[in-house]
Amino acid sequence: MVYSVSTLTSTLRLTNYLIDNRARLDNAVIENASKKHADMGLTLGAQTGTTTSFRSEFSQYESQLDTNKQLITRLDVMNTALDNVHTSSSDFRSDLVALQSNSDSLKTASNLAYTELSKLTNALNTNVSGVYVFGGINTGTAPVTNFADGPEAAIETVFGTYFGHGIDDAATGSIPVSGDPNGKDWETFLQSAVFKDIFGANWTTHWSSATDEKMTSTIESGVTTDGSGSANEEAFGQLAEGLSIVAVFGKLDLSVEAEKFITNQAVNSLNTGVDGTISIEAQNGAIKTNVERTNASILAKQNVLNIRINDLENIDENRAAIELSLAQTQLEATYAITAKIQGLNIMKYL
Amino acid sequence: MSLTSAMLTAQSSIAARSAEMAIASRNVANANNPNYTRVEASVQNIVTDTGSVVYVSHASRMVNQAAFKATLKSGSAAIASGSYAKMLDQLNPSGQVPFGTSTASGIGSLNESLIAYANDPSNQVMGQSVINAANTLVDDLKQSAQTLIDARMEADAAMGRAVDNINKILSDLEGVNGKIVSGSAAGNDVNGLMDQRDEMLKVLSEEIGIEVLEQDNNGVAIYTDSGVTLFEKSAREVSFDASLSLGAGDAGKNVLVDGIAVAGPGASAPVTGGAIAGYARGRDEALVTMQMQLEETAKALVEVFQETEAGTTNTADGLFTFDLGSGDLVSRLKVHDAVDPAKGGDIKLLRDGGINGAAYKHNTTDSVGYSELLRGYETALNSDRTFDPAAAVNTNSTLADFAANTVSWFSAERKMAAENSTLDASAFSSNAQMLSNDTGVNIDTEMQRLLTIETAYSASARLMTAVDKMFQELLGAVR
Numbered sequence: 001m002v003y004s005v006s007t008l009t010s011t012l013r014l015t016n017y018l019i020d021n022r023a024r025l026d027n028a029v030i031e032n033a034s035k036k037h038a039d040m041g042l043t044l045g046a047q048t049g050t051t052t053s054f055r056s057e058f059s060q061y062e063s064q065l066d067t068n069k070q071l072i073t074r075l076d077v078m079n080t081a082l083d084n085v086h087t088s089s090s091d092f093r094s095d096l097v098a099l100q101s102n103s104d105s106l107k108t109a110s111n112l113a114y115t116e117l118s119k120l121t122n123a124l125n126t127n128v129s130g131v132y133v134f135g136g137i138n139t140g141t142a143p144v145t146n147f148a149d150g151p152e153a154a155i156e157t158v159f160g161t162y163f164g165h166g167i168d169d170a171a172t173g174s175i176p177v178s179g180d181p182n183g184k185d186w187e188t189f190l191q192s193a194v195f196k197d198i199f200g201a202n203w204t205t206h207w208s209s210a211t212d213e214k215m216t217s218t219i220e221s222g223v224t225t226d227g228s229g230s231a232n233e234e235a236f237g238q239l240a241e242g243l244s245i246v247a248v249f250g251k252l253d254l255s256v257e258a259e260k261f262i263t264n265q266a267v268n269s270l271n272t273g274v275d276g277t278i279s280i281e282a283q284n285g286a287i288k289t290n291v292e293r294t295n296a297s298i299l300a301k302q303n304v305l306n307i308r309i310n311d312l313e314n315i316d317e318n319r320a321a322i323e324l325s326l327a328q329t330q331l332e333a334t335y336a337i338t339a340k341i342q343g344l345n346i347m348k349y350l
Numbered sequence: 351m352s353l354t355s356a357m358l359t360a361q362s363s364i365a366a367r368s369a370e371m372a373i374a375s376r377n378v379a380n381a382n383n384p385n386y387t388r389v390e391a392s393v394q395n396i397v398t399d400t401g402s403v404v405y406v407s408h409a410s411r412m413v414n415q416a417a418f419k420a421t422l423k424s425g426s427a428a429i430a431s432g433s434y435a436k437m438l439d440q441l442n443p444s445g446q447v448p449f450g451t452s453t454a455s456g457i458g459s460l461n462e463s464l465i466a467y468a469n470d471p472s473n474q475v476m477g478q479s480v481i482n483a484a485n486t487l488v489d490d491l492k493q494s495a496q497t498l499i500d501a502r503m504e505a506d507a508a509m510g511r512a513v514d515n516i517n518k519i520l521s522d523l524e525g526v527n528g529k530i531v532s533g534s535a536a537g538n539d540v541n542g543l544m545d546q547r548d549e550m551l552k553v554l555s556e557e558i559g560i561e562v563l564e565q566d567n568n569g570v571a572i573y574t575d576s577g578v579t580l581f582e583k584s585a586r587e588v589s590f591d592a593s594l595s596l597g598a599g600d601a602g603k604n605v606l607v608d609g610i611a612v613a614g615p616g617a618s619a620p621v622t623g624g625a626i627a628g629y630a631r632g633r634d635e636a637l638v639t640m641q642m643q644l645e646e647t648a649k650a651l652v653e654v655f656q657e658t659e660a661g662t663t664n665t666a667d668g669l670f671t672f673d674l675g676s677g678d679l680v681s682r683l684k685v686h687d688a689v690d691p692a693k694g695g696d697i698k699l700l701r702d703g704g705i706n707g708a709a710y711k712h713n714t715t716d717s718v719g720y721s722e723l724l725r726g727y728e729t730a731l732n733s734d735r736t737f738d739p740a741a742a743v744n745t746n747s748t749l750a751d752f753a754a755n756t757v758s759w760f761s762a763e764r765k766m767a768a769e770n771s772t773l774d775a776s777a778f779s780s781n782a783q784m785l786s787n788d789t790g791v792n793i794d795t796e797m798q799r800l801l802t803i804e805t806a807y808s809a810s811a812r813l814m815t816a817v818d819k820m821f822q823e824l825l826g827a828v829r
Contacts, residue, residue, distance in 0.1 A: 003787075004787055004788075004792055004795070005787050005792065006381075006786045006787050006789075006790030006791055006792050007381045007382070007790070007791055007792055007793045007794075008381065008382055008383075008384060008786050008790050008791070009783045009786045009787055009790065011382070012783070012786075013783065016779065034446070036446065040446050040447070040448055040761075041442055041448035041449075041760070041761035041764055041765065042761070042764065042765050042768055044761060044765075045758075045761050045762045045764075045765035045766075046758045046759075046761065046762035046765075047758065047761075048448050048757050048758050048760075048761035048762075049454075049754040049755050049756070049757040049758025049759075049761070050754070050758070052448075052450075052451050052454045052455070052753075052754045052757045052758075053454065053750065053751060053754035055455065055458075056454060056455050056457070056458030056459075056750065056754075057458075059455070059458060059459070059462065060458055060461060060462055063462035063463075063465070063466060064462075064465065066466070067465060067466045067469045067470070070469070070470060071469060130472065130473075131470070131472055131473075131719070135719060136717070136719065137717040137718075137719035137720050137721075138715070138717040138718065138719060139472050139717075139718050139719035140472055140717075140718035140719075211715070211717060211719075215469075215471070215719040215721060216468075216721060216722075216725065217468075217469045218465050218468060218469060218725065218728065221732065222729075222732070224725070227469060228719060346793065346794050346797045346798070347797070350797065350801070
């Protein structure tokens with residue numbers, strides 16, 4: 001049987017080839033220019049959702065890194081504040097120990113103690129762009145009250161109630177160090193609950209508006225960590241106690257024994273306070289390291305995601321270049337054939 | 351045998367050649383008419399004792415019924431899958447961003463801003479960015495939903511147009527078929543009419559899948575590919591009511607042929623070919639599923655952000671809520687006025703609770719660093735939820751994964767539709783080419799035929815001259 005082609009078919013077929021090749025060329029041009037599949041959905045099909053979720057995961061990590069950077073800033077500021085608190089407190093403690101042998105030394109120390117107290121409040125009232133980092137979750141206001149604005153008066157009131165006379169009264173000078181049958185001596189007073197509570201149980205009444213609960217920060221999907229500090233840590237109370245004893249009672253005219261005893265009490269409190277502060281600082285440092293480690297792992301995950309997204313969405317550039325040149329050659333050939341066939345006409349030979 | 355009979359034979363040959371010439375030129379004239387069927391002269395020879403005579407009895411049409419029917423069938427399949435693929439393509443105008451991607455990334459941004467706000471809850475700007483992300487997401491969902499409604503309405507309108515066209519063709523066809531039957535019975539040339547009817551059948555098969563059955567005297571009966579009678583002696587009525595709204599949950603109407611549903615939800619004899627089948631598939635299946643997916647997304651968003659009354663288990667809508675009323679959920683979805691500063695709301699209610707009144711407030715101490723609720727929302731957003739199986743993707747996943755899965759679903763469906771459409775289109779074009787090769791015109795052949803006719807014509811003319819000369823010789827001798 002002779003294979004016959006109708007004139008219409010041969011014309012239409014050429015048209016179809018032209019359209020096909022033109023479309024192929026168009027696609028190849030887009031892919032070469034954008035380096036991505038010309039039609040993502042058609043190429044990836046059921047995998048399209050995977051790149052969509054990879055992409056949103058990627059941007060999730062991006063924004064997580066941003067908020068983590070903020071957290072690190074906050075932790076850095078806290079670290080500096082804690083560092084200041086513990087160095088200056090321990091320097092003051094050393095000064096106290098050195099001054100112990102010197103008479104009248106406590107009066108000098110008393111002035112210094114007031115300065116140290118304002119340093120402590122100042123450090124605990126540090127804020128980063130409006131967030132008071134030691135406020136617990138109450139980060140909107142400065143957490144610690146200035147010594148002069150309440151705590152000092154509270155100590156004097158407690159003293160007055162305990163001994164039955166004011167702090168500036170002449171009788172103060174004759175309070176024994178210890179051994180008073182009614183407990184009206186320095187040792188019993190400084191260990192008494194009414195005095196201790198100012199720096200412990202009633203800390204939030206006299207000193208601090210911070211909450212014990214700290215802010216929680218998400219540093220990675222599902223992973224949280226403390227995002228703020230609290231001025232209510234026991235160590236700060238102990239530091240305040242040590243400094244307050246020297247500040248309030250150091251300026252009084254006391255017997256040498258009493259001064260010695262008070263100094264000792266203050267040094268003891270400062271010792272535990274400084275130790276406590278150092279451990280808070282260490283913990284804070286550990287959190288910061290943890291966030292930094294998380295950031296590093298986020299970056300690593302981002303890299304992996306990036307590679308996977310490129311795998312799915314990007315075209316092989318070499319292949320695309322070859323496809324473009326193939327499509328070009330093919331189209332040129334089709335043009336040439338079209339022209340040739342147009343010329344192949346029986347009418348020319350009749 | 352005599353000179354006279356030789357003269358007669360030559361004469362008849364010249365007449366026959368002229369008829370053949372007329373037929374060949376008709377073929378040449380229609381070389382580029384896709385609906386034309388080539389005709390060939392049927393030359394007869396009558397031999398009597400006085401001589402022989404040739405004449406063209408009729409022009410026979412070079413039909414190939416099998417190839418024609420295959421072309422009709424593959425044509426209607428190609429139109430069905432092509433119109434379906436085109437509908438899905440229209441939802442995805444930019445190749446780089448598949449439909450649904452914006453929703454998936456909107457949910458991602460909401461999650462991001464939520465984490466940022468929870469990590470810095472005293473910062474109102476962070477809160478505003480949560481509200482912004484929520485509003486963007488709502489707008490995007492609404493826009494997607496509107497796109498789907500528009501696409502369904504367009505499909506519905508296209509079905510209506512197809513039905514109008516079918517009715518028109520059927521009534522025209524009734525007239526043409528009648529003429530063919532009566533013409534054939536009378537022995538007239540009905541070739542032109544049959545070409546005309548073939549063209550009508552082609553157009554008809556583009557609108558609805560058909561089966562053609564030959565009847566006596568070149569008549570035809572037409573059935574849908576599901577077996578419902580469209581035309582037998584007379585045209586049957588095809589009816590369809592366009593829908594007024596096709597939001598989520600609204601079902602489209604059926605196309606009825608002779609009272610029997612052939613397309614639309616629950617059709618008893620669904621057609622598989624033609625534009626009607628393609629549009630019905632889009633309108634009643636794919637787009638309905640996609641509307642369901644958006645509805646489920648909206649529902650999940652509202653559930654994720656629900657507030658709990660302090661100290662009880664009572665819940666009420668939080669960040670997202672629905673306007674009162676009926677109809678699809680997406681169109682009623684909105685960011686709660688109480689937290690949207692643009693509507694006079696207070697962002698802090700999102701952090702502290704209390705969108706639904708003081709009983710729902712959890713941050714009773716007004717601590718600005720309070721983030722428990724925000725973190726709760728974030729956890730809920732990233733927890734597995736149950737989705738309606740009608741959404742056609744995993745029923746158990748996080749909302750973000752659900753959104754990503756719907757993107758996959760759409761792209762997979764579109765890819766399949768595009769592949770089917772390409773396959774069907776190439777099957778149709780090869781069928782059509784085969785039909786055209788078999789029944790169409792080849793100019794080269796026709797020209798070659800013209801040359802043969804020309805030669806035969808001049809030979810016959812030469813014969814007549816020779817016979818004439820012989821007569822003259824004879825008559826000269828007699829004189």
